[in-house]
Amino acid sequence: MFLLVCLPFPHSGLIAKYWRPMRLLGAGLFVWFGMMGLVGLIGGLGWFESGPVWIAPLGIAAGMPLLIGVAVKLFNPKGVDLFGAKSSGKYPSKYFRDLEEQGLLETEDFTASRAFGVEEYDDEGLHYYLELADGGVLFLTGQYLYDYEPTFDDSEINQPRYFPCTEFSVLRHKAEGYVVDIVCRGDVLEPELVAPPFDFKDFDNDLVPEDGQIISDVSYDELKRQRTNPKTKQTTSSWWAKLFGS
Numbered sequence: 219m220f221l222l223v224c225l226p227f228p229h230s231g232l233i234a235k236y237w238r239p240m241r242l243l244g245a246g247l248f249v250w251f252g253m254m255g256l257v258g259l260i261g262g263l264g265w266f267e268s269g270p271v272w273i274a275p276l277g278i279a280a281g282m283p284l285l286i287g288v289a290v291k292l293f294n295p296k297g298v299d300l301f302g303a304k305s306s307g308k309y310p311s312k313y314f315r316d317l318e319e320q321g322l323l324e325t326e327d328f329t330a331s332r333a334f335g336v337e338e339y340d341d342e343g344l345h346y347y348l349e350l351a352d353g354g355v356l357f358l359t360g361q362y363l364y365d366y367e368p369t370f371d372d373s374e375i376n377q378p379r380y381f382p383c384t385e386f387s388v389l390r391h392k393a394e395g396y397v398v399d400i401v402c403r404g405d406v407l408e409p410e411l412v413a414p415p416f417d418f419k420d421f422d423n424d425l426v427p428e429d430g431q432i433i434s435d436v437s438y439d440e441l442k443r444q445r446t447n448p449k450t451k452q453t454t455s456s457w458w459a460k461l462f463g464s
Contacts (some may be wrong), residue, residue, distance in 0.1 A: 245289040252285040253278070317391065317398065324392040326430075328356060333382035333407045334442050339415035346409070347445075348382055349438035357427040358388075362397050382407040388430065397429070413445035 256278060260266065265274045317323035329351040336345035343361035350356055366381035385404030390397055416426050427433060433441065 245292075248289045248292070249282070249285045252288075253282060256281040256285075314389075314398070322392045323398065324390045326388045326390070327385075328388065329385050329404075330356070330382060330407060331384070332438060333409050334445070335409040335412040336445060337412050337415040339417070345416070346382055347433075347438065347441055348407075350432070353434070353437075355433040355436070355438050355441055357429070357431050357433060358397075359427075359429045360397065362400075366400060366402060379406050379408070382409065390430070395430075410442070411446065413442070 260274050260277050263269070265277065314323065328348070330348040331351065332349040333346055336347070338344060341361075343359055344363040344367070345359045346357070346363065348356045348358070363381065366379070368377065368379040370376050380402040381400055383402045383404050383406050385402075387401040387403075388397060389399045389401065420426050436444075
């Protein structure tokens, strides 16, 4: 049980898929054995036989929420609740409450079955196409997506992949349009592939969707084919030449 607390976070989609039930089982066992130990301690102190009638029930009632709180702390990575819903933790909860009170927090729920990525060109952030349950394709792009990627090179912030996933909610600032957070649920979806980056022609011909755009006139498979088919790429020098007219 305690091995679950010490093990590094998983990084493959398959392991991440079973990490949540493993954590739930570990937390449950921790509370169960903790309660058995507490009952044994109370019995060893003789409180059941000779103590005040209320002392043993009070000790048990106080011990259970304490053990549950310790289990939640021990068995959950930062920003993840006991049932596996992940938020980036980028903003404090007061920030969310303020946005909600002002009517500025917009939430969209999605169910996805497949996803593929597009490599970033120049630090503009990650790009994902996600096939939705209703047949549409959701496009998300931006540096905020880094918060949900697997990391394994820093022992203090290691985490498994949380996004893409089968069920998630996108929280946006209603007035300014940026993504405040993504709450990830369901199973992790490992990207089927990472396509080559968008080039100048893609941006110039408006072939790069907007963040949060739902594509309904082109199928997921066709979009994947378009992004992965070999095509003529502009060189960096021709890109600058076209940009500055030299």
